[in-house]
Amino acid sequence: MLSVVPSPITVRAPSKVNLHLGVGDLRADGFHDLTTVFQALSLSDDLEIAPAGSLAVRVSGEGAAEVPTDRTNLVWKAAVRLAHLAGRAPLVEIAIAKGIPVAGGMAGGSADAAAALVGLNELWDLGLSRDELVAVAAELGSDVPFALHGGTALGTGRGERLLPVLSRNTFHWVLALAKGGLSTPAVFAELDRLRAHGTPPRLGEPQQLMQALAFGDPKQLAPLLGNDLQAAALSLKPELRRTLRAGVNAGALAGLVSGSGPTCAFLCESEESAVSVAAELAGAGVCRSVRTANGPVPGARVLSGETPG
Ligand code: C5P
Incomplete structure (x- = not known):
């Protein structure tokens, strides 16, 4: 058989x-x-x-x-x-x-x-x-x-x-990849330490941010982006402050540390703007490398008849 x-x-x-x-x-x-x-x-x-x-x-x-x-x-x-x-x-x-x-x-x-x-x-x-x-x-x-x-x-x-x-439209991002990584448990532990020694600001609820997503306007979304782990990531890798500044100076609407870092994510107004921000960031010497990306995209899925790339 x-x-x-x-x-x-x-x-x-x-x-x-x-x-x-x-x-x-x-x-x-x-x-x-x-x-x-x-x-x-x-x-x-x-x-x-x-x-x-x-x-x-x-x-x-x-x-x-x-x-x-x-x-x-x-x-x-x-x-x-x-x-x-x-x-x-x-x-x-x-x-x-x-x-x-x-x-x-x-x-x-x-x-x-x-x-x-x-x-x-x-x-x-x-x-x-x-x-x-x-x-x-x-x-x-x-x-x-x-x-x-x-x-x-x-x-x-x-x-x-x-x-x-609900998220309307596609959003355009530039990602600044850092030299070296950060351990997620270490970043959470650093936030606990910062909170034990002071009162770093805490984000409120994300209602307004979700409204901006439903509306689909990156300019409305940009000032609402926020990450409580950012203070801890910056405390462990202070050089990320320069990266965040450089992205905004290059024309991004806003920048923030992604999750526990150290990648920095910059929201841009359009795909063209993302390409230009990426080029300027790549030349600024503030990160290891730069990528453009868009979202939202689907979750893990089998590629059938598509070319992996
Ligand atoms: O769940 P995951 O294995 O990704 O989590 C890695 C570590 O990140 C956990 O062991 C914990 O130290 C920290 N963590 C946390 N709170 C979460 C998620 C992760 O403290 N909600």
């Missing part, structure tokens, strides 16, 4: 920026309660998933040398978890082509885990529903459910409880 070997599956997973990141107090479980508005961006990673004799993770592209390829990689954990649920062995090779900066505050590792869940559900023909995948995603990390969801969403709890947010 002929046995059919499934062909490799390619999955694209988006990065994210937090348009609003309100951080509550430290909880007993070591996490912080968040009120956040995520937007999925076109800067993404592609995963190629193929049947293999044993589980293996390979990484190429942006920051590949810093990504572990062993059981500590979130993709490895996703494969083991899903295989366990399916009652089978995780016999796959997963090749990650990174476009999202590593340890950059753009949820690159979470995006890869979400892509692995979507891809393996298809490769192994598991037929798990979105809700079932979201439950596994939330066990893997706070940002993994959003990487499945995509678009624009309000996140509460650890950031894993999501509600879609």
Whole structure:
């Protein structure tokens, strides 16, 4: 009898920026309660998933040398978890082509885990529903459910409880990638330290920001962007102040640290403006490299008949 070997599956997973990141107090479980508005961006990673004799993770592209390829990689954990649920062995090779900066505050590792869940559900023909995948995603990390969801969403709890947010139009971003990364736990701990020694300002609720998203006007949105982790990221990497200033001087409507940093995200008025801000930032010597991106884009999805790129 002929046995059919499934062909490799390619999955694209988006990065994210937090348009609003309100951080509550430290909880007993070591996490912080968040009120956040995520937007999925076109800067993404592609995963190629193929049947293999044993589980293996390979990484190429942006920051590949810093990504572990062993059981500590979130993709490895996703494969083991899903295989366990399916009652089978995780016999796959997963090749990650990174476009999202590593340890950059753009949820690159979470995006890869979400892509692995979507891809393996298809490769192994598991037929798990979105809700079932979201439950596994939330066990893997706070940002993994959003990487499945995509678009624009309000996140509460650890950031894993999501509600879609109406967002009109496409927004144009410039991303300034920093030299070196920041550890997410270290940035949260720095915010706790700053709060123990003073009263850094805290963001209010994101109602106005959500209205601006529904309206679709970047000029209205720009002054409402905010991130409680920014003070902590700047405290650990003071040179980011120069990067933020340079982006606004180059013509961006606003700039903020993305998530726990150190990537800085700049909202621009149009695609043309983003290209010009990116060119000026690249020449200013205030970051390692510069990317343009747009959002919102869909969550992790299988590319069928599309050229990965
Ligand atoms: O959930 P994830 O593994 O991405 O979280 C990494 C770390 O970031 C946590 O161990 C915690 O230190 C910090 N974190 C937090 N509050 C959140 C999410 C993450 O303190 N809501």
